[in-house]
Amino acid sequence: PRPNAQQYITGFALAIILTAIPFALVIGHVVSDVLLVIAVCAAAQIIVHVVYFLHLDRSEEQRWNRMALLYVVIMVGIVLGGSLWIMYNLNHNMMPGVMHYKVWK
Numbered sequence: 001p002r003p004n005a006q007q008y009i010t011g012f013a014l015a016i017i018l019t020a021i022p023f024a025l026v027i028g029h030v031v032s033d034v035l036l037v038i039a040v041c042a043a044a045q046i047i048v049h050v051v052y053f054l055h056l057d058r059s060e061e062q063r064w065n066r067m068a069l070l071y072v073v074i075m076v077g078i079v080l081g082g083s084l085w086i087m088y089n090l091n092h093n094m095m096p097g098v099m100h101y102k103v104w105k
Contacts, residue, residue, distance in 0.1 A: 008053070011049070014052070019041075022041045025037055054069075
């Protein structure tokens with residue numbers, strides 16, 4: 001089925017709400033575990049974008065598009081995980097003298 005304007009408006013409204021919720025909670029200092037709220041809203045917003053804007057569903061016609069999305073998710077995970085691993089090891093493997101060197105004398 002061809003997407004209509006109502007789907008785009010619904011997706012846009014959900015995206016605005018899922019952006020405003022963490023913003024309001026951070027500004028108002030309402031929740032102590034802000035990172036969890038941001039992560040949950042971000043995951044929900046990814047699903048909203050995939051469903052309402054990319055129009056991916058479980059139909060047979062969308063199989064290759066789902067495979068392409070899965071490939072992108074795996075590649076982003078590898079790049080992100082590898083970058084975090086490298087940065088952790090750089091910090092861990094610093095020379096002891098460099099870590100205690102005072103820049104401002």
